[in-house]
Structures are given as C-alpha cells and as structure tokens.
Amino acid sequence: KEKRFDGQVALVTGAAGNIGLATAKRLAQDGADIVLLDIAADKLEEARDEISAFGTKVETVTCDVTDYKSVETAVASAEDKMGPIALLFNNAGYQGTFTPVQNYDPEDFTKVIQIDLIGAFHVLRAVSARMAAHRFGRIVNTSSMAGLQGPPNMVAYACAKFGIVGLTQTASKDLAPHGIRVNAIAPALMGPGFMWDRQVELQAKAGSQYFSSDPKEVSDEMIKGVPMRRLGDISEIPGVVSFLMSDDSSYMTGVTLPISGG
C-alpha cells in the first residue's frame, strides 16, 4: 500500500528528544526517509537504531542549531546523502529557567532565544533555500501554548515561542510562491515524564502568586485549567505534524495549531 510520504526525505531537529523522536517514528511509518539532527550525539545514535526498525533510510547529523554555518553544512550533507529535503520538523528547543521577569538571568534569556528562536530561523533558512530550488516543501515549526499566551515565570521561552508564531507567518508568505507551506504546532502540558516533572517542580520553586509551592498542588492547579482535565500525551503530537505535512492540509499555511486539550 502506498504511504503518505513514500520517497520523501524528512529532516527532524531535536530528534533525540521526546517529541522529535516520536514524530520521526511517525514520519518513518508514513514512508519518509529520515535525517535526525540534534546536538546530543549519543542519544542521536539510539534514536537512529529505533528509526531503523521502520525500514526507511535514516541518517544522523550532530549539529548545534545556534551556529548557522554548522546548520548549513549539516543540511548540505543531509541532502548529499539522502536527496532533496521535502519535509522539515523544526523542533529543537530548550525551556529555560522558571523565574519572574525582574530576576530572570539575562544569560539564560539569551540562551533560550538563541536555541528556540534563532536556531529555528537558521534551520528554516537553510532548508527553505533548498526547498525553493526544488519548488516543494512542507515545514512544521514547534511553538508552544507559551507562544500564544505568556505563562508566568517563563519570559524567555514565551518570547522565543511567540517569535516562532511570527517566523511561521512571515515564512509562509515569503515561501508560498515557491511551493512551500509553513505551519506550526503549539503543544501545551505534556506528560507524565521528565519535562512535566521539571516544569511543575520549577513553577513551585519560583514562588509566584499563580502556583502553590507544593509541586503536587501545582500539577493539580495546572490540570484544572485544561478543559479536557488531563495532560497531553507525546503520542498526541506526531499525527498533527504528519497532517500538516500531508496533502490533507493542502490549503493551510501560516497557522499555529494548539495541541492543548482546549
């Protein structure tokens, strides 16, 4: 049976992480050959083993997305080995610390913006230039609900993820004439797991009026704010990315889709 992305090459950044790896698996199941990009070389090799099980081609590339020259080299070598990149999941990210704005560490602010926003721009720029030459591309950026409504104690992350919404809108306009669609996803509270525990613990420690200082209570408070009254599971993300890359969304570009339980 023919699959959605048979014969297409997908580049996934942050591919050694939770959402990146889960989405790379889905794209491989959908028939795509996969290039896994991450800064974490060891975890990337584990990810390669997992993706190989799906039988499509897989390559890894270790790269720091904050360095645009490395990104250009990585993208060029990916295309040399695998052929034209048709699909991009632009997803590498770092959440930063949890601190009220007046005390937020400027160095951490810069780090978050450099990875989450400037890094995403570097990857989108390098890949879209090649997609434009091939006159075909489907790009999905990872924003966050923190990029649509600024949460307390996460100023750097909110700025970066709001920035991804802008990057998505402008890139969708610049790239529409070249046959490239650009959309974004905005996941909210995903768990259980390390990211969720870290977030709950750090929000409790931040000591703001918005959350209790007890992590267990913070968790309950956050879930009460979700209409569906539960955390999202990582497995609820890859299908949305696959949809946004597929012809089922052929008249959609420039949108940021919340994955947030309401």
Ligand code: NAD
């Ligand atoms: P994760 O920490 O498991 O994955 C992030 C990956 O990005 C890691 O493998 C990390 O090594 C990589 N990375 C970090 N800095 C990099 C750099 N400079 N260059 C290349 N790679 C780098 O986290 P995740 O939950 O899988 O997050 C993926 C994306 O989803 C991020 O953009 C994150 O902000 C976003 N997000 C996550 C959640 C959530 O609750 N998990 C919610 C909303 C948005």
